[in-house]
Amino acid sequence: MKIKQEKNSSLAVSIYVLAMRKQIEEELESKYSKRIDYLIGANNELARELEKAEIQCKKMAEIADNTVLKPTKVYSDGRGGLYSQ
Secondary structure, eight states, X not given: OHHHHHHHHHHHHHHHHHHHHHHHHHHHHHHHHHHHHXXXXXXXXXXXXXXHHHHHHHHHHXXXXXXXXXXXXXXXXXXXXXXXX
């Protein structure tokens, strides 16, 4: 009878350990999967912002390339100030 109780006891401990291990794995997976999802979302948002900034930079470069600067003459007003005509 005592041998049967020992077998049942060790079986119960094994089942308990497996259940605890599974619970811990689920908690960790839940915790880290939420963190990973958050980081992926933040990364995607930054990628979109970077694409917008690159497009804006290209537009500004095109504007700068197409802008022709007109030479202007700068005159002194005699009091330390400058003006152009």
